[in-house]
Amino acid sequence: MNIPRTSNPRVVIIGGGFAGVSLAKTLSKLEVQVVLLDKHNYHNFQPLLYQVSTGGLEPDSIAYPIRKILKDYKNFQFRLANVLEIDPIGKWIKADIGELKFDYLVIASGSETNYFGNTSIETHSMAMKTIPQSLNLRSLILENFEDALLTNDLNERNALMNFVIVGAGPTGVELAGALAEIKQGILPKDYPDLDTRLAQIHLIQSGDRILKEMSETASENAEEFLEELGVNVWKNLRVKGYDGKTVTTNSDVTFETATMVWAAGVKGAAIKGLDAENIDLRSNRIKVNAYNQLEAYPNIFAIGDVAQIETETHPFGYPMMAQPAIQQGKQLGPNIERLLAGKPMVPFKYQDKGAMATVGRNKAVVDMPKFKFQGVFAWFVWMFVHLFFLIGFRNRMIVFVNWVYNYIRFDREARLIIRPFKRKLKSDI
Amino acid sequence: MNIPRTSNPRVVIIGGGFAGVSLAKTLSKLEVQVVLLDKHNYHNFQPLLYQVSTGGLEPDSIAYPIRKILKDYKNFQFRLANVLEIDPIGKWIKADIGELKFDYLVIASGSETNYFGNTSIETHSMAMKTIPQSLNLRSLILENFEDALLTNDLNERNALMNFVIVGAGPTGVELAGALAEIKQGILPKDYPDLDTRLAQIHLIQSGDRILKEMSETASENAEEFLEELGVNVWKNLRVKGYDGKTVTTNSDVTFETATMVWAAGVKGAAIKGLDAENIDLRSNRIKVNAYNQLEAYPNIFAIGDVAQIETETHPFGYPMMAQPAIQQGKQLGPNIERLLAGKPMVPFKYQDKGAMATVGRNKAVVDMPKFKFQGVFAWFVWMFVHLFFLIGFRNRMIVFVNWVYNYIRFDREARLIIRPFKRKLKSDI
Numbered sequence: 039m040n041i042p043r044t045s046n047p048r049v050v051i052i053g054g055g056f057a058g059v060s061l062a063k064t065l066s067k068l069e070v071q072v073v074l075l076d077k078h079n080y081h082n083f084q085p086l087l088y089q090v091s092t093g094g095l096e097p098d099s100i101a102y103p104i105r106k107i108l109k110d111y112k113n114f115q116f117r118l119a120n121v122l123e124i125d126p127i128g129k130w131i132k133a134d135i136g137e138l139k140f141d142y143l144v145i146a147s148g149s150e151t152n153y154f155g156n157t158s159i160e161t162h163s164m165a166m167k168t169i170p171q172s173l174n175l176r177s178l179i180l181e182n183f184e185d186a187l188l189t190n191d192l193n194e195r196n197a198l199m200n201f202v203i204v205g206a207g208p209t210g211v212e213l214a215g216a217l218a219e220i221k222q223g224i225l226p227k228d229y230p231d232l233d234t235r236l237a238q239i240h241l242i243q244s245g246d247r248i249l250k251e252m253s254e255t256a257s258e259n260a261e262e263f264l265e266e267l268g269v270n271v272w273k274n275l276r277v278k279g280y281d282g283k284t285v286t287t288n289s290d291v292t293f294e295t296a297t298m299v300w301a302a303g304v305k306g307a308a309i310k311g312l313d314a315e316n317i318d319l320r321s322n323r324i325k326v327n328a329y330n331q332l333e334a335y336p337n338i339f340a341i342g343d344v345a346q347i348e349t350e351t352h353p354f355g356y357p358m359m360a361q362p363a364i365q366q367g368k369q370l371g372p373n374i375e376r377l378l379a380g381k382p383m384v385p386f387k388y389q390d391k392g393a394m395a396t397v398g399r400n401k402a403v404v405d406m407p408k409f410k411f412q413g414v415f416a417w418f419v420w421m422f423v424h425l426f427f428l429i430g431f432r433n434r435m436i437v438f439v440n441w442v443y444n445y446i447r448f449d450r451e452a453r454l455i456i457r458p459f460k461r462k463l464k465s466d467i
Numbered sequence: 468m469n470i471p472r473t474s475n476p477r478v479v480i481i482g483g484g485f486a487g488v489s490l491a492k493t494l495s496k497l498e499v500q501v502v503l504l505d506k507h508n509y510h511n512f513q514p515l516l517y518q519v520s521t522g523g524l525e526p527d528s529i530a531y532p533i534r535k536i537l538k539d540y541k542n543f544q545f546r547l548a549n550v551l552e553i554d555p556i557g558k559w560i561k562a563d564i565g566e567l568k569f570d571y572l573v574i575a576s577g578s579e580t581n582y583f584g585n586t587s588i589e590t591h592s593m594a595m596k597t598i599p600q601s602l603n604l605r606s607l608i609l610e611n612f613e614d615a616l617l618t619n620d621l622n623e624r625n626a627l628m629n630f631v632i633v634g635a636g637p638t639g640v641e642l643a644g645a646l647a648e649i650k651q652g653i654l655p656k657d658y659p660d661l662d663t664r665l666a667q668i669h670l671i672q673s674g675d676r677i678l679k680e681m682s683e684t685a686s687e688n689a690e691e692f693l694e695e696l697g698v699n700v701w702k703n704l705r706v707k708g709y710d711g712k713t714v715t716t717n718s719d720v721t722f723e724t725a726t727m728v729w730a731a732g733v734k735g736a737a738i739k740g741l742d743a744e745n746i747d748l749r750s751n752r753i754k755v756n757a758y759n760q761l762e763a764y765p766n767i768f769a770i771g772d773v774a775q776i777e778t779e780t781h782p783f784g785y786p787m788m789a790q791p792a793i794q795q796g797k798q799l800g801p802n803i804e805r806l807l808a809g810k811p812m813v814p815f816k817y818q819d820k821g822a823m824a825t826v827g828r829n830k831a832v833v834d835m836p837k838f839k840f841q842g843v844f845a846w847f848v849w850m851f852v853h854l855f856f857l858i859g860f861r862n863r864m865i866v867f868v869n870w871v872y873n874y875i876r877f878d879r880e881a882r883l884i885i886r887p888f889k890r891k892l893k894s895d896i
Contacts, residue, residue, distance in 0.1 A: 040617050077892055079609060080883045096527035096865075098881045105657040106880065115660070118613040118884070120892060134890070135617055169885050180508060184547040188469050188564055228534040231544070432872045432880050436525075436865055443861045451535065451861050452527045454509045455547070456598050457886065461563070463506055463549060 039136040041115055044071045049374065050131060050138060052121050052309065053146035054081050054104045057342025057363035059429075061144060064371020066111040068378070070142075075119040075133060079104055082169055083428055085360065086437075088209060090172040091179070092216035093224075093453035094444055097169045099436040102429040121147070124311035126335045131311075142337050142374060145309060145324060146367070149343035149358050152303035152322075162282040163300040166209060170457070175299065177459040179217075182296050183225065185460075186232055193294065199237035200295040202285050204277045205302030206241050206248035208395040211260055213299060214241040215397035218267035223448040239269045240293055244276040244302070249403070251357055252393050256403040259412040263397035277302070304358055306344040318346050323355055328385035330370050339374075341366040347386060360427065361391050396420045399445060468565040470544055473500045478803065479560060479567060481550050481738065482575035483510050483533045486771025486792035488858075490573060493800020495540040497807070499571075504548040504562060508533055511598055512857055514789065515866070517638060519601040520608070521645040522653075522882035523873055526598045528865040531858040550576070553740035555764045560740075571766050571803060574738060574753060575796070578772035578787050581732035581751075591711040592729040595638060599886070604728065606888040608646075611725050612654065614889075615661055622723065628666035629724040631714050633706045634731030635670050635677035637824040640689055642728060643670040644826035647696035652877040668698045669722055673705040673731070678832070680786055681822050685832040688841040692826035706731070733787055735773040747775050752784055757814035759799050768803075770795035776815060789856065790820055825849045828874060 046069045051058045054076035065072050080101040089095040108114045119133035130139045151167050153160040164175045179201075186198040201217055203210045217239045225234035241248070241264065247257040248264075248271060264271050276288040277298075285293040306323030316332055318325055323346035324332065330345055332338045339345075342363035346355035356362035366386055373383040394416065396402040402417040404410065421441060425434050444450055475498045480487045483505035494501050509530040518524040537543045548562035559568045580596050582589040593604045608630075615627040630646055632639045646668045654663035670677070670693065676686040677693075677700060693700050705717040706727075714722040735752030745761055747754055752775035753761065759774055761767045768774075771792035775784035785791035795815060802812040823845065825831040831846040833839065840848075850870060854863050873879055 040619065078884060079613065080885070096525045097885055098525035098527070098883055101883050101885065103657070103880065103882050106882075109656045109659075117616065118610075118890075173885075181547075184508065187546065190469060227538045228532070230538075430880060432869070432876075432878075435868050435872065439864050439868055440861070443864065447861075449861075451532060451859060453532050453535075454527060454530050455507060456509070456526055456530065456602075461547075 039117060039119070039133070039138040041073060041117070041138065046071050046113070047141040047378065048073060048139070049142040049144065050075065050140040051144045051146055052131070053148055053342070053344075054078070054107075055084075055146060055148045055342060055363065056360045057148075057367040058144070058146035059104070059107055060364045060367025061146065061341060061370050062108060062111070062114065064368055065374065066113065068113070068371075068375055070113060070374070070378070071115070072111070072113055073115045073117065073138065074104065074108065075117050075121055076104060077118070077120045079118050081107065081429060084167070085208070085424060087166050087169065087172040088213040088216055090169065090452075091166055091175040091213065092220060093176060093450035094216065095437060095440055096452050097173060099433050099440070100428065101169060102433060107429065121309055124309050126312060126332075126338055129337070143339070144370065145338070145340040145344055146342045146363075147307040147309055147344050149304040150307045151300060152305035153300065154303060156279065158279045158281055159277070159298075159300055162280045163204075163298040165300055166213070167304070173457045174459045176453070177455045177457055178297055180453055180455050181458070181460045183229055183232070187229065195232070196236055196238075197283065197294040198296045199232070199234065200240070200293065200297070201238070202240045202242065202293045202295045202298045204242050204298065204300050206243035206271070207251065207301060208249065208393075210241055210243075210299075210301040211248055211264065211395050211397060213301065214239055214264060214269045215267055215401070218264070218269050219398050220450065221268070224450060224453070228453075240272060241269050242272045242275050242277055242287070244274070246273050248273070249395055252395070252403065253405045253410055255410050256393075256395070256405050256412070260395060260397055260403045263401040263403075266401075267398055304343070306346070308344060318355075321346060321354065329373055329383040330366055330386055331383075339370060341370055352388075356388055359393070362388060365389060394420050394423065468546060468548070468562070468567040470502060470546070470567065475500045475542070476570040476807065477502060477568070478571040478573065479504065479569040480573045480575055481560070482577055482771070482773075483507070484513075484575060484577045484771060484792065485789045486577075486796040487573070487575035488533070488536055489793045489796025490575065490770060490799050491537060491540070491543065491796075493797055494803065495542065497542070497800075497804055499542060499803070499807070500544070501540070501542055502544045502546065502567065503533065503537065504546050504550055505533060506547070506549045508547050510536065510858060513596070514637070514853060516595050516598065516601040517642040517645055519598065519881075520595055520604040520642065521649060522605060522879035523645065524866060524869055525881050526602060528862050528869070529857065530598060531862060536858065550738055553738050555741060555761075555767055558766070572768070573799065574767070574769040574773055575771045575792075576736040576738055576773050578733040579736045580729060581734035582729065583732060585708065587708045587710055588706070588727075588729055591709045592633075592727040594729055595642070596733070602886045603888045605882070606884045606886055607726055609882055609884050610887070610889045612658055612661070616658065624661070625665055625667075626712065626723040627725045628661070628663065629669070629722065629726070630667070631669045631671065631722045631724045631727045633671050633727065633729050635672035635700070636680065636730060637678065637822075639670055639728075639730040640677060640693065640824050640826060642730065643668055643693060643698045644696055644830070647693070647698050648827050649879065650697065653879060653882070657882075669701060669724075670698050671701045671704050671706055671716070673703070675702050677702070678824055681824070681832065682834045682839055684839050685822075685824070685834050685841070689824060689826055689832045692830040692832075695830075696827050733772070735775070737773060747784075750775060750783065758802055758812040759795055759815055760812075768799060770799055781817075785817055788822070791817060794818060823849050823852065
């Protein structure tokens with residue numbers, strides 16, 4: 039991979055998400071050579087991807103160049119690389135751009151969509167874990183409405199205007215709410231020839247409440263908000279398959295739709311090469327001890343979504359969200375410093391800062407460790423927390439301008455098919 | 468195409484660029500049914516595409532949903548359609564989404580890159596006429612620098628860091644200047660391991676001056692600005708071929724580069740179906756009379772880049788730029804009104820508002836009909852004129868925020884490979 043060794047030990051970090059970037063910052067003053075690898079040259083702010091899909095934000099405002107994050111860290115190297123395999127014994131990794139030896143390895147490769155082996159769903163549904171996927175969904179939604187104008191077959195037209203979102207975690211809830219607002223505010227103006235009132239948004243949850251990681255109060259309030267917006271919330275219903283036209287479930291209920299979004303599961307993006315006993319079969323996350331360290335390989339660590347620390351409070355690991363990732367990244371840096379100095383490491387301590395989700399304008403739910411609230415104030419809190427965690431002053435400004443504009447004008451102007459999904463033009467390739 | 472006839476005559480407009488949109492606005496109060504067709508669901512502001520390619524602006528801020536432009540015009544229909552053929556006698560057009568009859572047809576299909584039949588150049592070079600093309604160029608530039616880190620072969624590395632821009636019209640000049648600024652301000656920070664001083668930017672012009680559509684003063688000043696920025700300006704040099712590695716010319720001079728941008732020619736995007744005598748062989752533009760009307764088909768018009776009105780002052784038609792397109796669009800509306808009322812039409816009158824080009828921060832040249840200026844003031848004028856002509860308040864705000872940020876911070880943060888060009892990932896498709 040053409041990276042010369044220095045006299046310092048080499049720490050290789052796989053992944054520039056919340057975990058990898060937080061760790062990078064804490065390593066900047068240590069006497070180590072750090073190599074950060076990522077498939078993309080940008081860090082992206084996943085919690086706002088649903089706003090890209092629904093035309094509220096441009097993708098460039100929630101992404102940030104990784105090289106710019108690292109530019110003042112003299113001991114850093116970045117490589118645009120897709121890591122394919124790890125050799126934990128030989129201490130090297132294999133990527134699409136070559137091989138690299140490491141002294142310490144930190145796997146921060148995040149998570150990916152979990153289809154639980156259902157290939158019909160994987161083939162025909164849309165996911166929303168990356169910027170390109172979010173842009174594909176944005177294009178598909180718009181293309182479906184354009185296509186709805188072309189048919190006189192009412193069933194086909196309705197299927198093009200219907201949305202089925204599977205999974206009522208924050209992603210599913212936020213996407214459903216945003217689509218409902220588009221249905222109310224934008225579709226009637228953009229498509230006066232379509233009876234857009236017929237467009238249906240279905241949010242399907244296999245369990246008995248939405249936002250199941252949050253409090254029951256939050257679940258109830260969010261459900262109420264969704265119903266106010268006209269979203270059809272289905273609970274205790276499990277989606278079984280989707281052939282591109284019909285969504286089948288474990289009951290008699292079926293849905294005709296040209297757009298099914300799968301937000302019903304994520305799994306760790308574990309990388310080939312580690313022995314099976316290091317991987318949790320159910321979650322595909324890497325099992326690590328309280329120091330984020332693999333028991334079998336003391337020089338290999340995992341942090342963030344891909345890492346599973348099993349504790350009494352969290353027997354299946356911490357939630358796959360930004361906060362545990364950021365905190366693990368921040369705490370691993372000093373632990374690597376201790377390790378290099380021959381000192382004992384300090385176990386990871388998770389500070390639960392709560393959770394929040396937004397359903398629509400003035401409609402959000404917030405669970406803080408000590409109190410819970412919802413509505414307008416929660417919505418403002420949600421916005422400012424998200425602006426705060428965005429990287430970069432420019433990004434914050436651009437997102438802020440968009441949000442103020444969208445709020446005042448009830449609008450979402452990034453409804454642009456810049457990356458066609460269904461009808462690709464030769465001139466656009 | 469599933470558009471019911473109304474009792475009013477139907478005007479079909481092909482293309483939602485400057486010409487088509489300007490015309491649309493003037494038709495909104497007439498008793499006609501207007502159908503606007505475009506390959507994209509957005510209008511894009513071509514003069515700023517080079518800023519998308521160089522990470523200064525996000526594509527979404529220079530594009531605007533066509534449906535939103537038309538939403539208050541009750542007599543309008545928009546269809547996302549790629550028009551393939553015109554039958555001028557049968558009075559219908561054929562598109563990828565079906566056929567459509569017209570009473571009046573306005574061709575505003577713009578222009579496309581002209582390779583003058585050189586397939587080696589067409590295959591291997593980059594163009595910058597559409598947003599997807601501009602994003603491809605943005606990705607390629609960044610990917611080349613990432614790849615430059617992977618090789619120890621100095622020739623290969625230099626080729627990855629070199630840029631050859633062919634054609635020194637406004638597009639070529641503005642792109643060359645922007646790349647020179649990136650070389651100065653961003654590359655040394657982002658790629659400390661590369662000797663980015665070796666990166667060369669070559670701007671090649673077959674004629675004896677750059678910006679040949681502007682005044683000689685403007686040409687000289689722009690050339691001076693480019694040289695200050697370190698761009699190598701080549702005049703009287705004609706590029707003959709490019710195999711993806713070596714640019715050959717009509718002299719002994721060759722260039723080794725992984726990125727050649729072809730900005731040396733445009734031609735009218737005339738549509739199949741019109742007899743050959745209606746098309747100018749050299750420019751592929753549609754020959755129209757002073758009313759933008761085809762002599763052979765009085766109910767068919769062409770406006771903007773694709774239209775060629777031959778006059779004494781402009782024997783080869785008006786320049787293929789925004790201003791003639793906007794003016795032709797604005798003047799054709801009232802002419803169609805006159806035609807419908809049986810009144811004589813008024814010949815098109817071109818008002819030359821001048822031309823301008825920007826080379827870099829505080830460096831621009833402006834030719835007004837009565838005076839010429841350059842430097843800081845010209846640069847401010849350039850910016851405000853471009854902000855003024857952008858469609859949409861949100862777009863103006865976002866572009867303004869970006870420009871202020873980029874100016875203060877000497878930065879361009881949209882250096883994101885969101886749409887990989889060379890190394891496409893399965894997860895990004």
